[in-house]
Amino acid sequence: AQSVAQPEDQVNVAEGNPLTVKCTYSVSGNPYLFWYVQYPNRGLQFLLKYITGDNLVKGSYGFEAEFNKSQTSFHLKKPSALVSDSALYFCAVRDIAGRRALTFGSGTRLQVQP
C-alpha cells in the first residue's frame, strides 16, 4: 500500500519570504511523486514531478521540490512567496510498478500575507 503524509494543515508565510510545504511518502517500490495546487472550487493543477535523476525538481510558477530518498520526503519550496500563491497544495505518489491512480496527501493550505 502507498501513502502520503502532509503534516501541516496550514502554512503561513509573509510575501517575499521563502516557503516550504512538507510531504513524506511510503511506497513499496520506487515512487513517482507529484505536487498539485488547487484554487477554490477548481480542479487540481500540476506543478511538478519527480521521476528519476536530479533530486531537485523545478516546476511551474517558480516552485521546486527536493526528493530525499533516505527521509522519504518530497518537500515543496519556493524562494520568494507571492500573495497569489495562496491556495491548497497536494502531494501525491504512485508506485512506478503499481497502478496509475494517485494517492494524495491530506493537503496543506498555504496563506501568504502581504
Place this chain on the structure above:
Amino acid sequence: GAVVSQHPSRVICKSGTSVKIECRSLDFQATTMFWYRQFPKQSLMLMATSNEGSKATYEQGVEKDKFLINHASLTLSTLTVTSAHPEDSSFYICSAGGQGDQPQHFGDGTRLSIL
C-alpha cells in the same frame, strides 16, 4: 498542454434525482480516467477507475449501483449519481492521463448539492 473538461461545474437538485457528470479529454485519448470525491477541507478520495470499453473498477466502500460509470469512447467518461441524497453532496473531480511518468490532468470539478 493536456486539457480535461468536466461538466457541469455546479448542480443543485432535489433528493431522489439522478445526476450525470461528464469528463472529456480534449486533446488526447484516454483509455483510463479516474473519478475522485473531495469533502470540505479534505483530500481527494479515489472512487473508481473508468476503463474505456469495459467495466469500471470501484474502490472498496464505493457503491457501484449508486455511482454508475460509463466510458464509451476514448475521450469521454461519465459518472451518474443515481437517486441522489443529501449525503451525496460533495465535490467530484475527474482526471485522465498519467501513463508512465506523465502527470494526471484534472477537470475543474463538479460541486453537487442535493437538497
